[in-house]
Amino acid sequence: MTLAHRRPGLVAERPFRVLAVDDDALQRLLIDDILQAPAFEVTLAEDGGQALALLRERAWDVLVLDRTLPGIGGDELCSWVRADPLLAALPVVMVTGAADAAELLRSARAGATDFVRKPYHPLELLARVRGWAHHKRMAEELHQAESVLFALAHMVESRDPGVGDHCARLVQNAVLLGQELSLAEAQLEVLRAGAVLHDIGKIALPPQLFTRRGPLSRDEAALLQQHPVVGAQMLAGLRGLQPALTIVRHHHERWDGGGYPDGLDGRRIPLLARVFQVVDLFDELVFPPAGRPALTPVDALQVVQEEAARGWRDPEVVQAFVALASKAPQVLVATGARAAPMGGPPDERFVDAGRH
Numbered sequence: 001m002t003l004a005h006r007r008p009g010l011v012a013e014r015p016f017r018v019l020a021v022d023d024d025a026l027q028r029l030l031i032d033d034i035l036q037a038p039a040f041e042v043t044l045a046e047d048g049g050q051a052l053a054l055l056r057e058r059a060w061d062v063l064v065l066d067r068t069l070p071g072i073g074g075d076e077l078c079s080w081v082r083a084d085p086l087l088a089a090l091p092v093v094m095v096t097g098a099a100d101a102a103e104l105l106r107s108a109r110a111g112a113t114d115f116v117r118k119p120y121h122p123l124e125l126l127a128r129v130r131g132w133a134h135h136k137r138m139a140e141e142l143h144q145a146e147s148v149l150f151a152l153a154h155m156v157e158s159r160d161p162g163v164g165d166h167c168a169r170l171v172q173n174a175v176l177l178g179q180e181l182s183l184a185e186a187q188l189e190v191l192r193a194g195a196v197l198h199d200i201g202k203i204a205l206p207p208q209l210f211t212r213r214g215p216l217s218r219d220e221a222a223l224l225q226q227h228p229v230v231g232a233q234m235l236a237g238l239r240g241l242q243p244a245l246t247i248v249r250h251h252h253e254r255w256d257g258g259g260y261p262d263g264l265d266g267r268r269i270p271l272l273a274r275v276f277q278v279v280d281l282f283d284e285l286v287f288p289p290a291g292r293p294a295l296t297p298v299d300a301l302q303v304v305q306e307e308a309a310r311g312w313r314d315p316e317v318v319q320a321f322v323a324l325a326s327k328a329p330q331v332l333v334a335t336g337a338r339a340a341p342m343g344g345p346p347d348e349r350f351v352d353a354g355r356h
Contacts, residue, residue, distance in 0.1 A: 048072025194247030201231030
């Protein structure tokens with residue numbers, strides 16, 4: 001048996017790539033016999049040092065790791081894997097003869113994903129490795145799908161060059177407003193994702209809706225109002241983006257129930273959607289779509305307050321946005337000055353806009 005043995009799999013079937021590390025030659029032969037092609041492509045290593053070299057060579061779906069290895073032990077190797085950003089998500093199935101709970105706890109703290117106790121039934125190892133390999137492959141595919149959605153969101157933004165870096169500004173201001181409202185970091189992360197993905201459903205709409213001058217027809221307006229539903233459907237199957245779905249679907253709801261697509265009112269509208277729609281409104285007023293005049297940040301802030309007074313926006317969220325404008329005016333002034341020049345330096349009235 002060579003120090004590293006590879007069994008080629010069928011590339012067309014995308015076999016699971018497994019690195020199995022054990023200093024016992026019989027155990028390596030057993031693992032190689034259990035994890036057969038074409039489902040698996042197995043690489044065998046006899047110590048931690050060799051495993052380290054192999055881990056750097058290619059991508060793996062599962063690491064099957066004997067806990068008691070000479071030199072670099074199983075726990076140490078597992079800790080090294082977890083410390084490497086490129087390998088941190090790699091499932092580690094620890095094979096051990098230990099029955100002591102304290103020893104198993106040390107391995108768990110080192111980052112072991114699962115345990116197989118020696119002596120084991122071949123079907124047990126097969127089931128554990130196949131399950132974790134499938135889990136990793138699915139997670140990678142979901143991550144790729146999420147990346148595609150983010151790319152599509154930027155394509156939607158680029159359809160109307162007049163809005164500039166709309167999503168980047170929304171991410172910035174949504175997070176600032178979330179911090180003003182003392183939202184948790186997890187909620188701020190949802191705001192970041194929602195700010196990028198909020199209009200993803202527009203990818204399914206005819207391009208002419210984005211270049212049309214003048215008001216939309218009734219049918220065109222009805223079609224446009226479907227984009228939150230379409231966007232939510234696009235995110236529905238991606239667990240990692242589920243929290244942002246409420247922003248995507250409900251960012252056009254209105255505090256008085258007159259919005260769309262579900263006619264939610266008041267606190268029935270998810271909080272993060274209420275937070276996001278205020279910064280979205282402000283940005284759209286300062287950086288409007290093609291064919292509409294841009295407002296100064298001062299006037300845009302006034303419109304946001306007027307909409308709250310009409311019962312269209314959450315008054316507490318708007319109040320927090322006004323407070324943000326008075327405490328961090330440089331952010332909003334810099335945002336607005338690029339869209340609607342106000343002559344000379346940024347309008348100093350905006351610094352005090354939240355105090356009047």
